Amino acid sequence: xxxxxxxxxxxxxxxxxxxxxxxxxxxxxxxxxxxxxxxxxxxxxxxxxxxxxxxxxxxxxxxxxxxxxxxxxxxxxxxxxxxxxxxxxxxxxxxxxxxxxxxxxxxxxxxxxxxxxxxxxxxxxxxxxxxxxxxxxxxxxxxxxxxxxxxxxxxxxxxxxxxxxxxxxxxxxxxxxxxxxxxxxxxxxxxxxxxxxxxxxxxxxxxxxxxxxxxxxxxxxxxxxxxxxxxxxxxxxxxxxxxxxxxxxxxxxxxxxxxxxxxxxxxxxxxxxxxxxxxxxxxxxxxxxxxxxxxxxxxxxxxxxxxxxxxxxxxxxxxxxxxxxxxxxxxxxxxxxxxxxxxxxxxxxxxxxxxxxxxxxxxxxxxxxxxxxxxxxxxxxxxxxxxxxxxxxxxxxxxxxxxxxxxxxxxxxxxxxxxxxxxxxxxxxxxxxxxxxxxxxxxxxxxxxxxxxxxxxxxxxxxxxxxxxxxxxxxxxxxxxxxxxxxxxxxxxxxxxxxxxxxxxxxxxxxxxxxxxxxxxxxxxxxxxxxxxxxxxxxxxxxxxxxxxxxxxxxxxxxxxxxxxxxxxxxxxxxxxxxxxxxxxxxxxxxxxxxxxxxxxxxxxxxxxxx
DNA sequence: ATAGGGTTAG
Numbered sequence: 001x002x003x004x005x006x007x008x009x010x011x012x013x014x015x016x017x018x019x020x021x022x023x024x025x026x027x028x029x030x031x032x033x034x035x036x037x038x039x040x041x042x043x044x045x046x047x048x049x050x051x052x053x054x055x056x057x058x059x060x061x062x063x064x065x066x067x068x069x070x071x072x073x074x075x076x077x078x079x080x081x082x083x084x085x086x087x088x089x090x091x092x093x094x095x096x097x098x099x100x101x102x103x104x105x106x107x108x109x110x111x112x113x114x115x116x117x118x119x120x121x122x123x124x125x126x127x128x129x130x131x132x133x134x135x136x137x138x139x140x141x142x143x144x145x146x147x148x149x150x151x152x153x154x155x156x157x158x159x160x161x162x163x164x165x166x167x168x169x170x171x172x173x174x175x176x177x178x179x180x181x182x183x184x185x186x187x188x189x190x191x192x193x194x195x196x197x198x199x200x201x202x203x204x205x206x207x208x209x210x211x212x213x214x215x216x217x218x219x220x221x222x223x224x225x226x227x228x229x230x231x232x233x234x235x236x237x238x239x240x241x242x243x244x245x246x247x248x249x250x251x252x253x254x255x256x257x258x259x260x261x262x263x264x265x266x267x268x269x270x271x272x273x274x275x276x277x278x279x280x281x282x283x284x285x286x287x288x289x290x291x292x293x294x295x296x297x298x299x300x301x302x303x304x305x306x307x308x309x310x311x312x313x314x315x316x317x318x319x320x321x322x323x324x325x326x327x328x329x330x331x332x333x334x335x336x337x338x339x340x341x342x343x344x345x346x347x348x349x350x351x352x353x354x355x356x357x358x359x360x361x362x363x364x365x366x367x368x369x370x371x372x373x374x375x376x377x378x379x380x381x382x383x384x385x386x387x388x389x390x391x392x393x394x395x396x397x398x399x400x401x402x403x404x405x406x407x408x409x410x411x412x413x414x415x416x417x418x419x420x421x422x423x424x425x426x427x428x429x430x431x432x433x434x435x436x437x438x439x440x441x442x443x444x445x446x447x448x449x450x451x452x453x454x455x456x457x458x459x460x461x462x463x464x465x466x467x468x469x470x471x472x473x474x475x476x477x478x479x480x481x482x483x484x485x486x487x488x489x490x491x492x493x494x495x496x497x498x499x500x501x502x503x504x505x506x507x508x509x510x511x512x513x514x515x516x517x518x519x520x521x522x523x524x525x526x527x528x529x530x531x532x533x534x535x536x537x538x539x540x541x542x543x544x545x546x547x548x549x550x551x552x553x554x555x556x557x558x559x560x561x562x563x564x565x566x567x568x569x570x571x572x573x574x575x576x577x578x579x580x581x582x583x584x585x586x587x588x589x590x591x592x593x594x595x596x597x598x599x600x601x602x603x604x605x606x607x608x609x610x611x
Numbered sequence: 612a613t614a615g616g617g618t619t620a621g
Contacts, residue, residue, distance in 0.1 A: 073612080100612075100613095101612080104612065104613080131613065132612055132613050133613085134613080135613040135614055136612095136613070138614090139613095139614085165613095166614075167613050167614050168613085168614085169614085170613095170614040170615070171613080171614050172614095173614085173615090174614065174615070177615095199614090200615080201614050201615045202614080202615080203615085204615045204616080205614070205615045206615090207615090208615060208616070209615090237616090238615055238616055238617095239615085239616095241615095241616055241617050242615070242616060242617085244617075245617075271617095272617085273616060273617045274616095274617075275617085276617045276618070277616085277617040277618090278617090279617090279618090280617065280618065281617095305618080306617055306618045307617080307618080308618085309617095309618040309619085310617075310618045311618090312618090313618060313619075313620095314618095316620090339618095340619080341618055341619050341620095342618090342619095343619095343620095344618095344619050344620045345618080345619075345620080347620075348619090348620050348621085351620085351621095376620095377619065377620050378620080379620095380620055380621070381620050381621090383621095384620070384621065408621095409620065409621060410621095412621050413620085413621055415621090416621065443621095569621085594621075595620090595621055596621095
């Protein structure tokens with residue numbers, strides 16, 4: 001059966017089926033089967049495809065590899081991978097086409113190990129992969145985090161001269177992105193740089209890869225290159241959506257606004273995903289007002305689950321628990337069904353605002369009303385919710401009642417609570433678990449050590465310090481940064497490398513007097529070492545957040561809001577000091593620490609000292 | 612037939 005593709009339109013199924021209505025004795029050509037299988041590919045015609053398969057078996061058809069490939073594709077399109085597999089393995093002389101179709105099937109339905117198996121088999125038969133093989137194989141590699149296998153595949157693609165293909169190159173970038181970690185910028189960028197032709201997808205993959213792995217400045221730099229260079233590739237809405245999180249990571253509000261403008265001018269800001277990314281960016285950059293504005297500007301029917309989640313999480317991180325709750329309720333009103341992320345946001349919102357009973361009620365309703373599975377992170381939120389409120393025993397009971405193993409985030413919440421309420425017993429218990437669960441996290445050592453120091457237990461402090469040395473844990477140095485005129489200025493604790501160091505320290509030296517005049521008593525319990533009171537006071541005054549704020553005070557006009565970001569949790573003494581600074585200098589100061597935002601104004605903080 | 616995506620507790 002033949003038709004002329006050029007002159008006649010696509011044949012109808014009735015035409016294709018004609019050979020099958022002839023007498024049973026008339027042989028049917030495999031090509032006829034192939035044509036029909038191909039047109040039955042797709043979910044709606046799956047039943048008919050199955051019948052045809054049965055028909056062919058009754059007729060004693062021995063499928064050629066070509067026909068098998070069509071059948072594999074047909075079964076794959078309806079998700080029947082077992083049948084596709086059976087056909088593949090029962091075909092005696094597989095061809096590259098058949099390999100490609102089964103690889104595609106396995107890869108799309110996340111039978112990732114099978115994909116790699118078949119790829120290996122393919123090579124053992126001396127078939128080389130082609131432009132349609134590699135993207136699927138690389139996706140499976142990425143799904144499995146088999147980075148070593150991935151590097152081999154990369155090597156093969158180089159050997160076979162396929163690495164210059166845009167699709168394969170982009171798949172390689174994405175594979176290194178998904179396997180992420182510290183090597184990603186090198187490995188992905190190498191592929192990217194050597195691609196002879198890059199299209200919008202390659203650029204966007206690279207940018208979003210940087211952003212996803214926390215390399216914010218690289219993402220922003222590449223985005224700039226894309227905008228300014230007279231290359232023919234320009235950002236589209238996916239690029240915008242991918243680069244915005246990089247602004248969020250680095251609290252680059254100016255950059256974020258610039259990108260927002262760029263998108264608006266080119267009409268790239270109308271897609272709901274871009275708008276959601278904008279909400280998230282503004283929230284992470286400390287401008288909740290802008291985030292709210294973007295969210296409310298979204299058409300209500302375009303607000304999907306992710307958009308609602310973003311807004312709920314935004315309120316939660318800014319300590320507005322009640323608003324998070326209200327947003328959650330309107331989401332339900334709008335008929336959007338919550339998921340696990342909704343509840344992490346909601347519960348952490350309740351936690352930051354001390355809405356303990358409301359939070360507990362939502363936690364209980366997760367399964368019963370919303371049929372959302374309670375996962376480990378939700379238990380972590382509830383432990384935090386109870387712990388922050390000082391209900392340490394109940395928090396511990398929750399941990400005991402968990403259906404899964406309690407991990408680092410759960411014990412971490414309990415440790416933070418124990419520290420907050422100076423409960424050495426609970427803290428030791430949690431810390432002991434954490435030393436095993438995440439021995440590389442210096443924060444746990446520091447917290448417990450501080451508590452020992454506070455209680456005057458210097459032997460234990462020394463013991464911990466030795467333990468730290470023994471395990472070669474590197475202390476995570478605290479740093480803070482502030483954006484002035486679109487440029488970020490970074491400070492380490494006790495930093496003296498900045499060109500304005502003199503002025504900064506001068507300002508900080510005057511501070512204690514000014515603060516004491518309005519009733520400030522330094523709390524030295526946050527200093528780690530066994531040193532004199534005076535020395536402690538000094539080391540506190542040079543915490544990085546204070547340096548950044550002093551720098552901000554010096555370099556902005558009166559009344560400007562200061563936005564500072566810190567890589568660790570803000571220290572209690574600094575928290576107190578910043579409250580005074582906001583009063584003395586009449587400034588609104590927004591500090592983002594690892595956990596949440598603090599809005600300081602008029603001598604008090606939005607967290608109500610509940611953090 | 613192939614490649615990129617916004618939201619996750621402390």
